[in-house]
Amino acid sequence: MDKVKFAKQFVAALPHCRELGMRLTDIGDGVAVGEMPYDAKLVGDPETGVLHGGAISALMDTCGGAATMSHPRSPAGTATIDLRIDYMRAATPQQTIVARAECYHITRSVAFVRVTAVDDDVDNPVAVATGAFTVEQ
Template identity: 55%
Template sequence: MASDDAFPSDKRQMIENIDRFMNDSVPHNRELGLSVVDVGPEEATLRLPYSEKLVGNPETGVLHGGAVTTLIDATCGIAVFMKLARLARIATLDLRIDYLHPATPGEELLARAECYKLTRAVAFVRALAHHGDPGNPVASAQGTFIIVED
């Protein structure tokens, strides 16, 4: 993880601002209850709380894959913003997700994404979703995002 030296002294306020931006600009994120846990110079961690309304199969209680996908996509997008260090229009070009095992019913899900490469027009991101142990991920992902300059 990179140093937080480049960030304002009030990191909590910055996280709250990013969280508000993420939920105001994408109402779907707000509806799912996504929240920003942490950010760094090229990374982000978001939380998806468990909710019965997000269950894909009522017999198992496992979260629907669409909710997990949204968590990963939003986390990757915030990581791109952190690497850019400015607001720009971005859009997901490609997002490949490998589901490694079902999410545990009743438990929140975390996702951490890192924007590891940035070109003039494309950002490259990798992510893991887990229940608190990155060594036992529920899903892993690779994504690319287009950066649209005005």
């Protein structure tokens, strides 16, 4: 089975990702793109219907891990060491969140990852994140 198919199935098999309706749409060479549809159960502000940051951070974390695993120099699994998220604006209710993660540097032990999350207004990110992930030998 090829790496792309494996990664997509791997994410689909993670219970928390399934619960959030997440799916990977593209992966390869240290880049992963995933999406999460709007869901009323994930709302953080009931007055405005804006999604909670926690749900968006789960998507960004998942894509960051997938980007790490898809890097040609990453032999196997990974775990998040740290992740910093900047919430730049509220996500527009009813819109799907798309996160694109890029592993921009990798050593034998650590992968450095950047993630950008957008809604339909793709030029205006909802959140950006930077993280370090383990490289399992």
